[in-house]
Amino acid sequence: MLFSVSLVVWYRLSMRRTIRRLTQMVDCAIEGNFKESKYDESAISALETKLSRYIGQFQTRERNLATEKNRLKSLVSDISHQTKTPLSNILLYSQLLKEQPHLSNDCAEMVDQIALQSEKLQFLIHALVKTSRLEAGIISVSPKKESIADLLVSVCEDVKQQVEAKKIQIQLSCDCLEAVFDRKWTTEAIHNIVDNAIKYTPIGGSISVSAVSYELFCRIDINDTGIGIAEYESNEIFQRFYRSSAVGAYEGVGIGLYLAREMIMAQGGYIKVNSTLHQGSAFSVFLPSTK
Structure with missing residues (x-):
């Protein structure tokens, strides 16, 4: 009888310790300061070990995601910067061409098409840049x-x-x-x-x-x-x-x-x-x- 009671008390205390350790692990993961430790399978449950591995893998993915986000931010900025000047020059030169005297009707029509398609491309690039920034969380709103x-x-x-x-x-x-x-x-x-x-x-x-x-x-x-x-x-x-x-x-x-x-x-x-x-x-x- 005494042995059974002791066994139950030991089991409950062991469960409490395990739950407390699991809670601490989850809290550390939420706060972003979780550090993986070495566990002895004979002293800790397999569930605790698996949870530790999962949290470690999750934090690794989070770090990789942050790195990719920074790379995307840099890429988006480069695209926006590198395409702005060439497109502006195309639009400027097409306007200058249109103002040239004695321009044939065919040439004038082609110049108009160059300007129109350049404006479409400029709009599309701006839209893609905004889309990338939104999806990457780079654009912040201040409601x-x-x-x-x-x-x-x-x-x-x-x-x-x-x-x-x-x-x-x-x-x-x-x-x-x-x-x-x-x-x-x-x-x-x-x-x-x-x-x-x-x-x-x-x-x-x-x-x-x-x-x-x-x-x-x-x-x-x-x-x-x-x-x-x-x-x-x-x-x-x-x-x-x-x-x-x-x-x-x-x-x-x-x-x-x-x-x-x-x-x-x-x-x-x-x-x-x-x-x-x-x-x-x-x-x-x-x-x-x-x-």
């Missing part, structure tokens, strides 16, 4: 309390020439609302969505931009009367470089909505879309109301 009305007015002003060129009516409806967001990146995200709405809305169509505030978040709605999105593509359109077969005749590389979603998600928000094919689309951007 703070900002005016939603000021944000939307700024976006609508930026696209004024585009809507006038296509004779599209754009309506803005927003009270004095506030939310927590990074002004720079949120402006770009909303601009990408509005730009898509303009692109896929036919001449004479309409776009409405509005916002409504709730207790925990603020919702920005961008509605258009464009070509719409098939139901099976509602998630696909946010994928990087996705281009629907229905928009082959339109300019674009399929990066705008992807960037918009990544920028909004980086701030704790999200984007939803509801659309009916050939009738239009409604994009909703949700931003936190408080930090």
Whole structure:
């Protein structure tokens, strides 16, 4: 009887010591100062040894990931720097060529194409750089309390020439609302969505931009009367470089909505879309109301 009681007490004490050691190992791993030790299989459980090995391997992967992130950061910076000057020179020389007198119509058309394709390449490189920085976590956002009305007015002003060129009516409806967001990146995200709405809305169509505030978040709605999105593509359109077969005749590389979603998600928000094919689309951007 006494032996049985002693055995139970010893077992419980042994289990407590093992659990305490495991807890200490996990705490050290969370704090980032875990150091692998030598264990005696006869004195410590196999589970503890396996956990130690797993934590060690995980920390090695974390260090490798940090190294690769720094390499990617350097590569992205190099690409951005090395391509800026050549592209700027191509655009400059194409403009100078266009201003030359007695330029034949064929040559003028080719110069226009050089300038157009250079601008597309410049846009694509900028988009790829932003994408790489977002995915690597290099771009940091600084959300703070900002005016939603000021944000939307700024976006609508930026696209004024585009809507006038296509004779599209754009309506803005927003009270004095506030939310927590990074002004720079949120402006770009909303601009990408509005730009898509303009692109896929036919001449004479309409776009409405509005916002409504709730207790925990603020919702920005961008509605258009464009070509719409098939139901099976509602998630696909946010994928990087996705281009629907229905928009082959339109300019674009399929990066705008992807960037918009990544920028909004980086701030704790999200984007939803509801659309009916050939009738239009409604994009909703949700931003936190408080930090």
